[in-house]
Amino acid sequence: MQSYKKFEDTIAAISTPIGIGSISAVRISGEKAIKITERIFKARDGTSLYDVKGYHAKLGRVFDGKKPIDEAVVLIFKAPKSYTGEDIAEIFCHGNVFLIKQVLRLAINNGARLANPGEFTKRAFLNGKISLEKAEAITDLISSNYKTALDASFSVFEGKLGEKIKEIKEKFIDILSELNARIDYPDEDISDLDVVNMKNKIKLANSEILKLINSYSKGQVIKNGVKTAIIGPPNTGKSTLMNLLSGYQRAIVSDIPGTTRDTINESIVLGDLNLVLTDTAGIRETNEKIEKIGISRAIDMAKTSEIILLVLDSSKEISKEEIELLNLFKKDKVLIILNKSDLKETICIDEIKKYSYEIVKISAKTGSGIENLKEKIYKLVGFAPSDTESLIMINERHLDILNRSLKLSDDAEKLLKNEPLDMTSEIITNILEILTEFTGENINEEVVNMIFSKFCVGK
Ligand SMILES: Nc1nc2c(ncn2[C@@H]2O[C@H](COP(=O)(O)OP(=O)(O)OP(=O)(O)O)[C@@H](O)[C@H]2O)c(=O)[nH]1
Ligand SMILES: [Mg+2]
The missing domain is CATH 3.40.50.300 (P-loop containing nucleotide triphosphate hydrolases)
Structure with missing residues (x-):
């Protein structure tokens, strides 16, 4: 069961491009999202937003104090079934820059804090709604200027790269378990390690990593x-x-x-x-x-x-x-x-x-x-x-993870002899830890902050 974090602040930002359009939206996420929206929006049929179910919308008006400023639709998401995993209210107004800025200001005056770049997605990540590589794919997707780059980032978003990394990890887990069986139970009746076979297994995992690394230069070509x-x-x-x-x-x-x-x-x-x-x-x-x-x-x-x-x-x-x-x-x-x-x-x-x-x-x-x-x-x-059509890596952090893994995996392959197996086992354990950085399970806060700071506000 996923545990959801409680963030103190309720955050708000304009989620649509700043410009003239048919609609603009302010997104509010956090414990007080509904309370804040209730203060500035009145549904036409008089329903309180507290009584609106998740995924449901209400037509009404946005108020600055007693003065109505626009007709709007509010869409409610109830925790944990939302983008961030928190309560979310999205206010859709007419697409006017001054108007949408005014709505944002009203949300802030009524208790929300202006969201930092990428903060909605960061909360989604910290709440376990998406993995880190998917969150990154969202930035890559938004910033893609070309269709091919868009396709590549969407396939990462869909989890294709994650699946590939999982396959590679499974290969290393298999290798590690064979090594550890012999380290942990030396007296048991386990056959001697087939070093050649084991080296081949490591080489195979290496070649998979290398394939992904090589796709990065193509990724740069299609991205830039x-x-x-x-x-x-x-x-x-x-x-x-x-x-x-x-x-x-x-x-x-x-x-x-x-x-x-x-x-x-x-x-x-x-x-x-x-x-x-x-x-x-x-x-x-x-x-x-x-x-x-x-x-x-x-x-x-x-x-x-x-x-x-x-x-x-x-x-x-x-x-x-x-x-x-x-x-x-x-x-x-x-x-x-x-x-x-x-x-x-x-x-x-x-x-x-x-x-x-x-x-x-x-x-x-x-x-x-x-x-x-x-x-x-x-x-x-x-x-x-x-x-x-094949899997293409376009993110630099992903490249760094794979380069570090490849180096260690090369070392492991060279080092592997009949005895002692401890060193090789330790290196493979390290590789598995590094590969976990992909999804962000064991990544430190500083790195997380750096990744999300590259996002745009409102995402
Ligand atoms: N017959 C023919 N004429 C061409 C062709 N390509 C360009 N031209 C003509 O060649 C002349 C020069 O074309 P530009 O494209 O201005 O040449 P450029 O290399 O940019 O010239 P600069 O800017 O002066 O360096 C123009 O009169 C064009 O119409 C072609 O494939 N066939
Ligand atoms: Mg010319």
Whole structure:
């Protein structure tokens, strides 16, 4: 049976975005939630909120003293059947910023305290309503800018990562019990430890941990997008490509070389992959002051990007400057785009092939070759569309837990010999303790506070 904590304060916050909308909500949670709401809200049918059952709503009016300020719906949740495990009243008003702030102020004047960031979810965690990794998945979910990141955090929220960790823990428990049987009952008639078999079991658990750790870099890619610079000489069609990928006329396109001066950013979705694109000034020798600044920005951008799309004009012969560009960057982050494939090909492809970059032919003007481009970008990033279907870790704390576990588990595997088994047993016990940090069962208060401080107010 879950025991529920009694928090002294009843907390309140605006739970909907601050802005104009059809409704806004104030959430009040704690022992006095209903008492406070009863002071500022009167149901139209005269029912006292104390008599309203959990999961039931009442239509009525919110009062500032004797003055009604808005018509509202109050939704009641009764402890322990609520998000926090406490009594909760949610007041739904019309979506006006001043109005909802006034309702919050009324709740506070009548005995609630303003909730800290993440405090509702923190109470839910401390009341055993959700595990820590699920609480974290809620922040990841709310802050996801991309659909794939949203899917990944939702699968953590649904408990998929928790299940995987449980499986790994069971593997270690199995190993530990075999070791401990021999340590605790040395005189009993138990067969000698099969060291090779035991090492294999540890290796298997290791490989499961490693799989999750490896998914983290993919998690970062889908969470933050891949920083991608579009660079190349002037007039090769960089801005045209930027516009094609963005789906609208983001950058100015013209046949005058040197059109783009500054860097231009746009986040785009390419199939299942998110790219943070930067279109840059065409690189060439120039004495023009502003253009020079733009070119140096382009080079800086290329250096700090994860991948570079180097756009060349395939209808022209390759220039000395282009050859210099080909020498400038690391091979594994560059994709050569031979643009203007709708025109007659003049560029000497063999010359470019010498540099052993990946090459793709497209026409940014007609859109031909885009599917090919997408595949080459996936390849360059090391991303497969099916990746989004497997379990992906996106949270840094989870990564840290798994890294620490993996290190110990490696040690355990190396250390394991026939005798003595005590050391290995101790290490495995440690791993199990570390893995428990996932759900937050044995985690200290400071860490809990740090995790919830990253939440937004009202969640
Ligand atoms: N035929 C053809 N023309 C293209 C293609 N892509 C771009 N262009 C034309 O090439 C010219 C230059 O295009 P931009 O996209 O402005 O080139 P840019 O590389 O951004 O040029 P700067 O900003 O000056 O560095 C424009 O007239 C475009 O219409 C293409 O695939 N085929
Ligand atoms: Mg341009």
